[in-house]
Amino acid sequence: MGKILGLTGDEATAEAMRQINPDVLAAYPITPQTETVQRFSEFVAEGIVATEMVRVESEHSAMSACVGAAAAGARAMTATSANGLALMWEICYIAASYRLPIIMAVVNRALSGPINIHCDHSDSMGARDAGWIQIYSENCQEAYDNLIQSVRIAEEEKVKLPVMVTFDGFIISHAMERVEILEDDEVSQFIGKYKNAYSLLDVDSPVTYGPLDLYDYYFEHKRQQIEAMEISPEVIQKIGKEFGDLSGRYYDLMGNCHLEGAELVIVAAGSTAGTVKSVVDELREKGEKVGLLKIRIFRPFPAKQITEVLRGVKAVAVLDRSVSFGAQGGPIFLEIRSALFDEIKPPAVVNYIYGLGGRDIGVDEIKRVYKNLERIAHTKKVDELVGYLGLRE
Amino acid sequence: MKEKGWRDIPWGGLILEEGNAEKYKTGDWRTHRPVWDERKCTHCLLCWVYCPDSSIIVKEEKFKQFDYDHCKGCGICSTQCPTKAIHMEEETKFALKEGGK
Numbered sequence: 344m345g346k347i348l349g350l351t352g353d354e355a356t357a358e359a360m361r362q363i364n365p366d367v368l369a370a371y372p373i374t375p376q377t378e379t380v381q382r383f384s385e386f387v388a389e390g391i392v393a394t395e396m397v398r399v400e401s402e403h404s405a406m407s408a409c410v411g412a413a414a415a416g417a418r419a420m421t422a423t424s425a426n427g428l429a430l431m432w433e434i435c436y437i438a439a440s441y442r443l444p445i446i447m448a449v450v451n452r453a454l455s456g457p458i459n460i461h462c463d464h465s466d467s468m469g470a471r472d473a474g475w476i477q478i479y480s481e482n483c484q485e486a487y488d489n490l491i492q493s494v495r496i497a498e499e500e501k502v503k504l505p506v507m508v509t510f511d512g513f514i515i516s517h518a519m520e521r522v523e524i525l526e527d528d529e530v531s532q533f534i535g536k537y538k539n540a541y542s543l544l545d546v547d548s549p550v551t552y553g554p555l556d557l558y559d560y561y562f563e564h565k566r567q568q569i570e571a572m573e574i575s576p577e578v579i580q581k582i583g584k585e586f587g588d589l590s591g592r593y594y595d596l597m598g599n600c601h602l603e604g605a606e607l608v609i610v611a612a613g614s615t616a617g618t619v620k621s622v623v624d625e626l627r628e629k630g631e632k633v634g635l636l637k638i639r640i641f642r643p644f645p646a647k648q649i650t651e652v653l654r655g656v657k658a659v660a661v662l663d664r665s666v667s668f669g670a671q672g673g674p675i676f677l678e679i680r681s682a683l684f685d686e687i688k689p690p691a692v693v694n695y696i697y698g699l700g701g702r703d704i705g706v707d708e709i710k711r712v713y714k715n716l717e718r719i720a721h722t723k724k725v726d727e728l729v730g731y732l733g734l735r736e
Numbered sequence: 737m738k739e740k741g742w743r744d745i746p747w748g749g750l751i752l753e754e755g756n757a758e759k760y761k762t763g764d765w766r767t768h769r770p771v772w773d774e775r776k777c778t779h780c781l782l783c784w785v786y787c788p789d790s791s792i793i794v795k796e797e798k799f800k801q802f803d804y805d806h807c808k809g810c811g812i813c814s815t816q817c818p819t820k821a822i823h824m825e826e827e828t829k830f831a832l833k834e835g836g837k
Contacts, residue, residue, distance in 0.1 A: 442748035551751035563742035564749050
């Protein structure tokens with residue numbers, strides 16, 4: 344068995360990267376991701392990892408270097424936050440469409456402007472349509488665990504998609520927690536050796552990446568990406584179970600749900616799920632039928648499974664830590680509400696936008712949400728479909 | 737050629753067959769066609785040097801012909817030709833003559 348360490352989210356991520364020991368890591372520093380790559384660069388300097396570290400001049404170049412490396416057959420990784428991810432945008436789509444299993448840690452931070460360095464999910468939520476699998480982590484342990492699993496998910500032959508593993512900036516990235524670390528050889532055995540069937544460096548089987556793809560085949564290639572996304576849940580579940588057999592920590596499409604007998608449910612992603620969990624425990628002791636549904640895999644969105652676990656629930660509040668300007672609510676809300684559309688007796692669903700730019704959310708606010716859900720379940724009336732939690736009027 | 741469905745093509749837009757760019761006839765992108773004047777040509781082959789689509793066919797170190805299947809009609813050859821032995825003509829003229837080809 345491995346060991347127990349006190350690590351911040353950034354450090355736990357760097358530790359996972361050290362054990363993954365990728366062929367190439369290309370990254371550019373940006374708060375609050377900086378410590379991840381800084382720590383990893385120490386491993387490189389000390390010769391602890393065999394990674395070729397590419398110190399690029401921007402995130403656009405970081406993702407481009409990963410694309411080149413992955414197409415050449417390397418296991419490639421990067422990490423970023425907020426504006427850094429935004430600068431990668433163009434290449435994120437290219438990485439996914441070339442089916443390159445690049446792994447990226449996204450330390451969630453608000454997108455400018457005005458400039459802000461603290462947590463919200465606007466960065467990764469903005470990239471939700473780029474064709475990457477997205478895994479949200481609640482705490483340092485999950486950031487570590489998810490990163491290791493993501494290597495296997497991305498490289499699975501029938502998936503072959505890049506994966507971003509996210510965790511909350513500062514709240515997780517800079518907070519020290521108890522983290523269980525696997526043995527180095529356990530991780531290297533779990534992830535195995537990477538073999539890209541189509542490597543640019545394989546001169547015996549030459550291959551072209553990125554040719555012109557017009558109206559005659561582009562559509563078919565997009566359909567293949569859709570298929571890979573649709574196949575990926577079973578792979579994610581299989582690997583989550585295998586990882587559980589190894590570590591004792593099992594993972595599924597959704598996080599650890601506290602839904603037994605729940606009538607009033609909050610849906611949350613990231614560190615806030617932990618806050619909700621403590622409220623659920625407290626209220627359940629008082630006999631209240633409250634529950635939490637934690638979003639783990641957001642892309643692909645596990646609509647079927649979520650619909651099943653929410654069956655019989657009376658009222659649901661979806662917490663979104665990002666805005667989709669001009670839309671009918673936050674990104675998670677839109678997915679959940681749409682997923683429940685075909686239910687014969689769907690629960691009432693409301694949305695709360697919260698925590699933008701690192702605005703703190705506490706147990707009192709969560710309790711207020713459950714109070715509102717109680718009222719909605721009782722009156723069967725929704726006054727406000729989209730509300731704002733912790734906002735000054 | 738019947739185009740294949742999404743299940744039957746390599747993923748990611750990969751091309752697994754080497755040198756198959758030749759199969760993609762880009763000549764039909766052309767709006768202007770280079771035309772060669774044998775009397776003016778000195779066979780210096782600057783056209784061959786500059787052609788971005790390898791569409792100048794040379795035989796025994798002499799200009800032989802254009803590869804109209806792949807020439808996109810960019811006109812670089814006619815601009816570079818020091819003896820003005822290549823000029824560009826509108827493709828429509830030939831289209832009528834060649835029956836829309």
